[in-house]
Amino acid sequence: MIMHISTTINDLEIRIDKRTELLAIIEILSDYGKKYPFLLEKYGNKDYVTEIEEKFKEFKNHKVIQIFNDLTHSLPSFCFSTPIQLFLQLNEDFSFSNLSDDLFSKKLNRDSKVLELLSTLADFAKEIEFDTYYFHNEFRYRSFIHNIQSQLIGLDIVRFLNNYYGVTEPKHFIVNLIPWRTYGCYGTHQNNDLYTHLCCHHKSKKEDEIYPSNDHIFNYSSFLVHEFSHSFINPLTDKYAPIEKFEPLFNVVREKLRELGYGSTDSILKDHIVRAITLRYLLLERSDIYYYNKQLEIDENWGFIYVRDIMGFLCTYEENRNDYQNMHDFYPVLIQNLLTKKEKQLLK
Numbered sequence: 001m002i003m004h005i006s007t008t009i010n011d012l013e014i015r016i017d018k019r020t021e022l023l024a025i026i027e028i029l030s031d032y033g034k035k036y037p038f039l040l041e042k043y044g045n046k047d048y049v050t051e052i053e054e055k056f057k058e059f060k061n062h063k064v065i066q067i068f069n070d071l072t073h074s075l076p077s078f079c080f081s082t083p084i085q086l087f088l089q090l091n092e093d094f095s096f097s098n099l100s101d102d103l104f105s106k107k108l109n110r111d112s113k114v115l116e117l118l119s120t121l122a123d124f125a126k127e128i129e130f131d132t133y134y135f136h137n138e139f140r141y142r143s144f145i146h147n148i149q150s151q152l153i154g155l156d157i158v159r160f161l162n163n164y165y166g167v168t169e170p171k172h173f174i175v176n177l178i179p180w181r182t183y184g185c186y187g188t189h190q191n192n193d194l195y196t197h198l199c200c201h202h203k204s205k206k207e208d209e210i211y212p213s214n215d216h217i218f219n220y221s222s223f224l225v226h227e228f229s230h231s232f233i234n235p236l237t238d239k240y241a242p243i244e245k246f247e248p249l250f251n252v253v254r255e256k257l258r259e260l261g262y263g264s265t266d267s268i269l270k271d272h273i274v275r276a277i278t279l280r281y282l283l284l285e286r287s288d289i290y291y292y293n294k295q296l297e298i299d300e301n302w303g304f305i306y307v308r309d310i311m312g313f314l315c316t317y318e319e320n321r322n323d324y325q326n327m328h329d330f331y332p333v334l335i336q337n338l339l340t341k342k343e344k345q346l347l348k
Contacts, residue, residue: 005134005141009149011158012224014175016141018134020197022094022125023087024180028052029060030068036079041182045200048140048179056128064124067117077107080261081186084178084197086114088190094122094130100190144177148198151220160285161225164277165232166326173228184261187227196227219282219291226278230270233277236331237270242339249342253303260302273334275299276310280318306338313337 006015027033028049033040042049059065071078085103090096096118108114125131158173172193181199188195198220243266250257250268262268279299282292299307316337317330324330 005138005145007142007145007149009152010156012152012173012175014145014148014177016144016179017088017174017176018130019087019090019094020084020176020178021134022121022130023083024178025052025056025128025130026064026068027083028180029056029062030065030072032068032072035072038183039079039181043182043200045179045182052180055133059128062124062127064117064120067113067120071111071113071117074113075108075111077109080184081188081197082107084186085188085190086118088188088195090118090121094125096121141177144179148175148177148220152224155221155285157221157224157228160281161228161232164281164327166321166324166328168326175224185223185227187230189231194228194231196224198223198227219288219295221286222278222282222291222295225281226274229274229277232327233274234270236328237266237273237335240332241266241269241335243269245339249306249339253305256303262303272304272306273310275304276307276314279307280311280314284318306342309338309341310334 004015004017006013008014027040029052040049082103085100086108089099089103099115099118104110104114161167161173162171169192174193174195176195176197178197179200181197183199185199186195186197188197246265246269250265254268257263257268262271275295279292279296282288282295286292296307313334317324317327317334324333
């Protein structure tokens with residue numbers, strides 16, 4: 001097992017994953033920030049990023065960086081969560097044995113440069129003395145972890161997720177902090193490991209506060225429920241939702257949502273459902289009417305115009321768990337109810 005710097009609270013592991021910290025160095029040294037400047041801005045993470053820039057600047061023209069640049073410029077899908085998912089395929093010594101075919105085929109177009117990159121990472125990590133750097137930063141990493149942990153005391157997110165989705169197989173819930181990234185959060189999964197990758201929050205006002213603590217606006221629990229939910233909802237949507245039938249439902253908000261990064265019908269549908277479940281969490285578990293109303297307003301203003309309808313269908317699920325043991329049982333009903341209601345409205 002890779003020895004990550006981490007802690008655990010209520011069955012939820014909060015970590016700085018070694019593999020994604022290696023990715024941080026590569027992204028910061030590469031052209032990635034030029035291609036996607038909004039992903040590598042400097043908010044509260046200025047000192048952290050500047051240290052990486054200075055410490056590893058001699059490796060800016062390294063072969064690994066050149067390959068990474070080639071992928072950045074040639075693969076449109078090599079952004080957001082894709083590089084993170086790729087690096088999580090690595091073994092403890094940064095070598096790799098198996099590469100997810102779904103990731104390699106669907107997101108990376110089976111590009112040979114991906115394999116070339118992966119084959120060079122173990123030697124690169126040794127050359128830059130990565131392990132020494134990583135463990136030297138333990139105090140800093142633990143301060144990041146503590147800020148998240150302090151806001152989750154008394155909240156059992158894993159229990160809620162297991163109960164709400166009707167989980168039968170044990171899952172490992174991991175909050176992986178990615179403090180060099182500055183836009184959004186990502187939910188990914190690898191077998192029974194479910195990840196929320198939490199970026200540096202852009203509303204942080206203090207230069208040394210990457211993950212703000214003790215502030216009502218930063219509702220980390222809802223972030224985590226949202227991102228972990230993608231690991232359940234995305235596969236169910238791929239299995240049960242006839243995406244082509246949802247095309248006309250989203251035409252009225254398609255351009256608005258495309259500007260926010262939701263370009264495809266399936267991504268719009270998935271986020272609608274995930275956002276509705278997150279809102280239900282705020283009511284059921286947090287009884288947080290203030291944040292619920294605030295988040296509902298944001299979701300609808302952004303273009304997620306069916307979250308109220310979906311929440312209504314979710315109430316049916318919640319009230320009839322004897323009939324629906326888990327979300328897998330209910331999901332076809334949810335999809336059909338949404339289609340039927342919206343198609344009737346479109347015909348009026």
